[in-house]
Amino acid sequence: MPARRRPLQLLAGTAALLFATGCAADAPMDALDPAGPYAQDIHNLFVPVFWVAVAVFVLVEGAIIFAAIRFRRRGPDDTAVPEQVHGNTRLEIGWTIVPALILAVIAVPTVATVMRINAQPDDPVVVNVTGVQWWWQFEYPDEGIVTANELHVPAGRPVWLRITSDDVIHSFWAPRLSGKRDAVPGRVHTWAIEADEPGRYKGQCTEYCGLSHANMRLVVVAHDEAGWDAWLAAMQQPPDPPTAGGAREGYELFGQFCASCHQVDGQWEEVLPDSPLSPNLTHLATRECFAGCIFDMTRVELEAWLRDPPGRKPMAPDDGRGMPNLGLTEAQIDALVDYLETLQ
Ligand code: HEC
Numbered sequence: 001m002p003a004r005r006r007p008l009q010l011l012a013g014t015a016a017l018l019f020a021t022g023c024a025a026d027a028p029m030d031a032l033d034p035a036g037p038y039a040q041d042i043h044n045l046f047v048p049v050f051w052v053a054v055a056v057f058v059l060v061e062g063a064i065i066f067a068a069i070r071f072r073r074r075g076p077d078d079t080a081v082p083e084q085v086h087g088n089t090r091l092e093i094g095w096t097i098v099p100a101l102i103l104a105v106i107a108v109p110t111v112a113t114v115m116r117i118n119a120q121p122d123d124p125v126v127v128n129v130t131g132v133q134w135w136w137q138f139e140y141p142d143e144g145i146v147t148a149n150e151l152h153v154p155a156g157r158p159v160w161l162r163i164t165s166d167d168v169i170h171s172f173w174a175p176r177l178s179g180k181r182d183a184v185p186g187r188v189h190t191w192a193i194e195a196d197e198p199g200r201y202k203g204q205c206t207e208y209c210g211l212s213h214a215n216m217r218l219v220v221v222a223h224d225e226a227g228w229d230a231w232l233a234a235m236q237q238p239p240d241p242p243t244a245g246g247a248r249e250g251y252e253l254f255g256q257f258c259a260s261c262h263q264v265d266g267q268w269e270e271v272l273p274d275s276p277l278s279p280n281l282t283h284l285a286t287r288e289c290f291a292g293c294i295f296d297m298t299r300v301e302l303e304a305w306l307r308d309p310p311g312r313k314p315m316a317p318d319d320g321r322g323m324p325n326l327g328l329t330e331a332q333i334d335a336l337v338d339y340l341e342t343l344q
Pocket residue numbers: 133134135148149254257258259260261262275276277278279284287289290291292293306313315321322323324326336340
């Protein structure tokens with residue numbers, strides 16, 4: 001390949017790659033596919049602004065390409081220097097005023113949208129969201145529920161998130177339900193989301209937050225009315241401690257190895273104050289994913305997790321972040337998972 005063609009091929013390759021990755025048919029985090037009124041509001045602003053930007057791009061790039069071709073050097077004999085002009089008052093004023101006008105026009109719907117999506121909705125479900133290296137805690141203060149990674153909401157009703165962080169800056173983003181909101185330690189940022197239809201809507205921490213940033217996902221589970229009432233009722237009813245068998249053995253091992261960090265309502269409620277903030281496991285077995293929603297809630301995955309958590313998900317237990325390897329035996333892991341499966 002001639003060397004001078006290489007940049008062109010690189011450019012074409014990059015463009016093809018970007019195009020191909022933008023074309024995924026099954027894209028659960030597609031911000032261009034809004035699934036609720038807040039995301040729709042943002043989309044309604046994005047689309048016209050995008051086309052204005054496309055028009056500007058085509059005009060400006062078109063003028064550059066036209067000038068480059070029209071006034072190019074035509075062969076080795078073409079040594080003439082073009083007429084040197086400096087400044088064209090009409091053009092200069094024009095391309096200062098036109099962009100300013102475009103921005104002023106775009107600002108009107110932008111400010112209106114920003115104000116609408118930031119306003120506290122009437123009668124929302126309130127959820128306190130805490131970003132933690134590297135998972136999400138969701139607390140429902142009015143209902144007395146604490147859960148992790150799966151944010152359950154009623155469909156067709158606004159949810160008012162009060163977002164903060166336990167350590168570094170994270171950012172909450174469920175692309176089909178609204179835009180991004182930073183989770184900043186020591187501050188509470190509010191944010192509204194809403195899903196039109198029941199379903200599972202994926203999300204992701206979108207502010208780089210250390211080792212397992214990419215493993216800090218979440219899912220918003222939107223229920224119909226009956227499903228929402230059933231979920232609330234189930235969450236408010238902690239499971240009973242097992243009384244026999246492997247699950248009982250696991251329950252006791254839990255007291256020995258796990259209860260210093262993890263709370264199970266009605267069973268293990270006194271975590272040690274110097275432990276890292278850890279997921280509340282009261283209804284663990286009802287969740288579909290765990291550890292920042294990167295694993296399915298299956299027996300096999302839970303066993304693999306207990307065998308070596310930092311091996312499954314990059315964490316920094318020496319810095320007090322994440323779950324350490326507790327050196328459990330296979331028999332202990334078996335009993336512990338028997339117990340975890342009772343946490344319905
Ligand atoms: C030093 C504190 C600590 C100890 C001890 C500990 N864990 Fe964890 N555990 C964590 C932290 C922190 C996480 C969150 C890790 C993440 O997702 O990044 C976690 C995550 C989990 C999860 C996934 C929960 C979810 O919903 O995502 C399970 C299950 C779990 N631990 C079980 C156990 C069991 C069983 C034991 C005892 C054998 C145990 N842990 C001991 C800190 C601890």
